[in-house]
Amino acid sequence: MAESTTAFTVDPARLGGVTEQPLFQAAGRVAERMGVRAFAIGGYVRDLLLARPCKDIDIVCEGDGIAYAEAVAKELGAGHVHVFKNFGTAMFTLRQAQDPGEVQVEFVGARKESYQRNSRKPEVVPGTLRDDQERRDFTINALAISLNAEDRGQLIDPFNGVQDLERGVIRTPLDADITFSDDPLRMMRAIRFATQLGYLIEAPTFEAIRRNAERLDIISAERIHTELNKIIAAPVPSTGFKLLLNSGLLVRFFPEMVDLLGAEEKFGIGHKDNFYHTIQVLDNVAERSEDLWLRWAAVLHDIAKPRTKRFEPGRGWTFHGHEDKGARMVPGIFRRMKLPLDEKMRYVQNLVALHLRPIALTKEEVTDSAVRRLLFDAGDDIDGLMILCKADITSKNEAKKKRYLANYEVVLQKLKEVEEKDRVRNFQPPITGQDIMAAFNIPPCKAIGDIKTVIKDAILDGRIHNDRAAAWPLMVEEGKKLGLKVVPGMEKSEA
Ligand code: CTP
Numbered sequence: 001m002a003e004s005t006t007a008f009t010v011d012p013a014r015l016g017g018v019t020e021q022p023l024f025q026a027a028g029r030v031a032e033r034m035g036v037r038a039f040a041i042g043g044y045v046r047d048l049l050l051a052r053p054c055k056d057i058d059i060v061c062e063g064d065g066i067a068y069a070e071a072v073a074k075e076l077g078a079g080h081v082h083v084f085k086n087f088g089t090a091m092f093t094l095r096q097a098q099d100p101g102e103v104q105v106e107f108v109g110a111r112k113e114s115y116q117r118n119s120r121k122p123e124v125v126p127g128t129l130r131d132d133q134e135r136r137d138f139t140i141n142a143l144a145i146s147l148n149a150e151d152r153g154q155l156i157d158p159f160n161g162v163q164d165l166e167r168g169v170i171r172t173p174l175d176a177d178i179t180f181s182d183d184p185l186r187m188m189r190a191i192r193f194a195t196q197l198g199y200l201i202e203a204p205t206f207e208a209i210r211r212n213a214e215r216l217d218i219i220s221a222e223r224i225h226t227e228l229n230k231i232i233a234a235p236v237p238s239t240g241f242k243l244l245l246n247s248g249l250l251v252r253f254f255p256e257m258v259d260l261l262g263a264e265e266k267f268g269i270g271h272k273d274n275f276y277h278t279i280q281v282l283d284n285v286a287e288r289s290e291d292l293w294l295r296w297a298a299v300l301h302d303i304a305k306p307r308t309k310r311f312e313p314g315r316g317w318t319f320h321g322h323e324d325k326g327a328r329m330v331p332g333i334f335r336r337m338k339l340p341l342d343e344k345m346r347y348v349q350n351l352v353a354l355h356l357r358p359i360a361l362t363k364e365e366v367t368d369s370a371v372r373r374l375l376f377d378a379g380d381d382i383d384g385l386m387i388l389c390k391a392d393i394t395s396k397n398e399a400k401k402k403r404y405l406a407n408y409e410v411v412l413q414k415l416k417e418v419e420e421k422d423r424v425r426n427f428q429p430p431i432t433g434q435d436i437m438a439a440f441n442i443p444p445c446k447a448i449g450d451i452k453t454v455i456k457d458a459i460l461d462g463r464i465h466n467d468r469a470a471a472w473p474l475m476v477e478e479g480k481k482l483g484l485k486v487v488p489g490m491e492k493s494e495a
Contacts, residue, residue: 041144054103057104089108210247217252228253270317281392289387393405
């Protein structure tokens with residue numbers, strides 16, 4: 001197996017003393033009183049060993065998890081216990097002095113679990129700790145720490161999860177076909193953990209993902225996009241996309257992205273593989289920004305290339321209009337994936353629509369007016385747009401890349417200058433429709449829009465300043481051209 005690139009080191013010393021904390025002390029006392037055995041388990045133990053920040057704590061007991069949770073909450077004087085009868089789980093929020101201040105503690109009775117095919121509704125049968133560990137997704141998530149008097153603080157690791165943490169390996173505790181068929185979302189989780197932690201998915205586990213990929217179809221879009229977003233938010237998201245592609249999962253929920261794959265050739269002329277280009281752009285953006293939606297814009301910036309691809313004799317491969325078509329595809333993709341259809345989506349759409357503009361500017365002399373128009377169209381999205389644009393320069397031809405990057409810097413510099421001078425980002429027209437109606441004493445009509453457009457263009461072209469005093473005479477002049485009469489005393493702006 002190739003060496004993994006994990007950025008985390010396992011530190012068993014972190015286990016020492018952990019059971020001294022008041023929650024685990026109380027959990028131990030209550031377990032003893034009730035005659036049950038209890039353990040901290042799952043992601044909490046994994047993250048403790050990896051020294052990652054802890055969020056939630058899961059506690060499993062060999063017995064009635066709900067009754068146990070209520071008793072522990074009482075012992076601690078904790079607040080309300082939320083009970084989820086259908087799932088046999090209960091949780092409460094614990095406020096504590098140390099970081100992170102507030103944690104959710106979730107309790108469950110240990111269980112053997114079997115799922116019916118085509119449904120996620122489990123049939124739950126009480127079981128032992130070992131049964132419970134077996135039915136978890138990965139060996140690194142099946143670690144438990146005893147909270148019981150006889151062996152408090154001991155790590156219980158029946159599937160060599162610690163070794164897998166050290167080696168950087170994702171592997172299922174049971175036969176992977178069983179683990180994945182119990183909950184097919186785990187296939188996405190395997191890739192998500194591999195991407196977040198820089199781990200490798202062991203061959204038999206990966207083969208099982210390939211075999212079971214179709215089973216992802218029973219999983220809800222929300223659960224899928226939660227994992228996908230975690231992949232996109234990881235330090236090197238391309239790792240996850242390659243695994244999603246090669247496992248056969250990506251095509252199940254994101255076929256448009258799979259369509260980007262491949263480089264066609266005609267008469268010896270090829271084009272770049274837009275799948276690998278896209279994930280390179282995504283990595284480039286990830287190096288500069290944590291913003292999930294900017295990263296989504298990278299994922300989708302070329303999404304319409306397959307649909308706009310033409311071979312034009314004399315010109316080679318073209319993708320005319322892929323930016324507009326791509327922007328129009330965004331809502332459909334967001335709707336299907338149950339991603340938010342709000343200003344986040346509009347941000348992604350805007351960036352996809354504008355992604356060629358900054359570099360296109362550099363094809364000719366970069367004029368102030370072209371830069372002003374870009375700033376006007378992008379508004380507050382300009383900063384994200386410029387990050388995306390730079391990330392999009394992935395040419396393998398070093399000379400070309402250097403030239404593009406130099407041009408990019410010119411545009412960036414010009415943007416700064418123009419912005420300082422002209423304040424056209426989030427442009428507010430200096431003259432409103434109300435002003436025009438009052439100045440000419442006219443009701444709402446087409447002339448108002450026409451006059452406003454002339455003023456806007458004059459500002460963006462740099463013919464007049466972006467202020468009322470400069471715009472007023474132009475309004476008067478344009479109104480006259482349209483046969484309108486200025487109300488006496490309103491020839492000049494009061495400002
Ligand atoms: N688990 C599982 N199968 C799933 C989801 C969760 O076996 N489909 C188990 C794992 O043991 C996991 C634990 O439940 O560690 C808690 O799950 P969750 O809180 O969703 O994930 P974490 O592993 O804690 O990771 P993260 O918080 O990063 O999602």
